[in-house]
Amino acid sequence: MKGYAVATALTLSASSVFAAPSTLKARDDVQAVTVKGNAFFQGNDRFYMRGVDYQPGGSSNLADPIADSDGCKRDIKNFKELGLNTIRVYSVDNSKNHDECMNALADAGIYLVLDVNTPKYSLNRKDPKASYNDVYLQYIFSTIDAFAKYKNTLAFFSGNEVINDGPSSSAAPYVKAVTRDMRQYIRSQNYREIPVGYSAADIDTNRLQMAQYMNCGTDDERSDFFAFNDYSWCDPSSFTTSGWDQKVKNFTGYGLPLFLSEYGCNTNKRQFQEVGSLYSDKMTGVYSGGLVYEYSQESSDYGLVKVSGDKVSTLPDYDALKQAFDKTENPSGDGGYNKTGGANPCPAKDSPNWDVSNDDLPAIPKPAEKYMKDGAGKAVGFSGDGSQNAGTSSTSTAEPGSGSTTSGSGSAATSSGLAAGLKVPSLTLAPVVVGALTLVSTMFGAGMVLV
Ligand SMILES: *[C@@H]1O[C@H](CO)[C@@H](O)[C@H](O)[C@H]1NC(C)=O
Numbered sequence: 001m002k003g004y005a006v007a008t009a010l011t012l013s014a015s016s017v018f019a020a021p022s023t024l025k026a027r028d029d030v031q032a033v034t035v036k037g038n039a040f041f042q043g044n045d046r047f048y049m050r051g052v053d054y055q056p057g058g059s060s061n062l063a064d065p066i067a068d069s070d071g072c073k074r075d076i077k078n079f080k081e082l083g084l085n086t087i088r089v090y091s092v093d094n095s096k097n098h099d100e101c102m103n104a105l106a107d108a109g110i111y112l113v114l115d116v117n118t119p120k121y122s123l124n125r126k127d128p129k130a131s132y133n134d135v136y137l138q139y140i141f142s143t144i145d146a147f148a149k150y151k152n153t154l155a156f157f158s159g160n161e162v163i164n165d166g167p168s169s170s171a172a173p174y175v176k177a178v179t180r181d182m183r184q185y186i187r188s189q190n191y192r193e194i195p196v197g198y199s200a201a202d203i204d205t206n207r208l209q210m211a212q213y214m215n216c217g218t219d220d221e222r223s224d225f226f227a228f229n230d231y232s233w234c235d236p237s238s239f240t241t242s243g244w245d246q247k248v249k250n251f252t253g254y255g256l257p258l259f260l261s262e263y264g265c266n267t268n269k270r271q272f273q274e275v276g277s278l279y280s281d282k283m284t285g286v287y288s289g290g291l292v293y294e295y296s297q298e299s300s301d302y303g304l305v306k307v308s309g310d311k312v313s314t315l316p317d318y319d320a321l322k323q324a325f326d327k328t329e330n331p332s333g334d335g336g337y338n339k340t341g342g343a344n345p346c347p348a349k350d351s352p353n354w355d356v357s358n359d360d361l362p363a364i365p366k367p368a369e370k371y372m373k374d375g376a377g378k379a380v381g382f383s384g385d386g387s388q389n390a391g392t393s394s395t396s397t398a399e400p401g402s403g404s405t406t407s408g409s410g411s412a413a414t415s416s417g418l419a420a421g422l423k424v425p426s427l428t429l430a431p432v433v434v435g436a437l438t439l440v441s442t443m444f445g446a447g448m449v450l451v
Pocket residue numbers: 204208243246247250
């Protein structure tokens with residue numbers, strides 16, 4: 001319990017009523033990461049993500065690694081040895097307590113980038129309209145409630161690989177609406193301004209359009225950052241052979257922080273040569289580092305370690321990555337970031353690669369509007385019934401600016417932590433019957449998406 005503030009009985013009773021997390025246990029002595037221009041900062045210092053993707057068990061054996069404090073502490077030893085400052089987790093059970101692991105990560109100087117979705121609570125690219133509903137938003141807002149109090153929550157992913165080819169780009173307005181709603185929720189709850197953005201699949205044909213799309217329109221509709229998965233550097237390779245030089249060129253002038261949400265091609269023996277480029281000033285004017293796929297060995301064969309039971313043993317890729325990180329310093333100074341940042345125009349329709357015909361977004365589903373004011377209420381966790389065919393969908397088009405908020409200042413100083421924890425949820429979720437779970441490959445995409 002090192003570093004914890006003492007929880008009061010008042011808070012405990014509040015949280016036992018509806019599992020709203022108390023805000024009194026999270027450590028306060030952590031410096032939150034913020035966005036300036038097209039970069040992340042820790043105070044006045046540029047922050048480059050040195051991270052791994054972390055979900056032992058993958059999507060087939062889904063477990064919340066942040067709720068598993070023993071496993072988390074076991075793995076933090078390796079995170080520290082690798083020199084990491086960030087991990088990405090794809091799914092958490094928002095009804096569980098995460099204090100112990102989050103504080104242990106904070107002790108180790110490690111931040112969390114968290115996907116708010118789970119296989120049962122996510123957008124379905126085949127049916128984005130139905131799956132963008134109030135039951136879904138209630139789940140992901142509850143996940144925000146569970147993690148907003150940790151200052152080492154670096155960012156939230158609103159979606160992962162929802163779009164995985166040209167035709168599925170027609171789901172992009174829903175991805176953008178979810179991002180807008182999450183940002184509005186964070187501000188209207190007076191949480192710290194935790195960055196929200198999307199993690200795109202490794203698709204050359206619409207990567208740039210998706211990035212531009214997530215950064216066009218009114219401020220409430222734009223993201224705080226953009227990330228994509230990239231498996232194009234396969235050792236032995238180089239900055240030019242891999243084409244990463246072109247990706248720097250193509251994203252030069254992009255107004256949001258950009259990072260690789262998954263990387264580490266495993267076609268050949270991995271040497272992680274790309275690390276040397278990623279943290280050099282050839283790239284840091286445009287990129288803020290990235291996350292290696294992935295910590296644990298799963299069936300896709302990208303593991304750095306093998307987890308068996310409560311034991312963990314390192315694999316050859318672990319040593320290769322450690323060597324690459326050890327010999328790679330960050331650039332000095334600010335790495336040549338763009339201080340201005342800002343919006344860009346929306347991309348034009350270009351089907352079949354980019355199938356979005358206008359810039360309108362769906363309005364938030366009516367029954368979800370109240371969460372902005374009242375909070376999301378009870379977190380249902382992994383055992384919830386799922387959302388893809390539940391609840392009420394959006395029935396109208398949003399006015400630009402609809403996602404802005406006047407109530408919240410967004411400043412951490414005015415955080416309404418305790419008050420939020422005491423809010424009585426104003427709605428009882430109707431029991432939801434979900435038929436056969438639609439298979440969504442938006443989870444744990446990895447190099448399994450081959451284009
Ligand atoms: C860079 O942009 C051009 C023009 O949009 C595109 O043809 C090319 O595929 C892009 N290159 C990379 C590596 O993304």
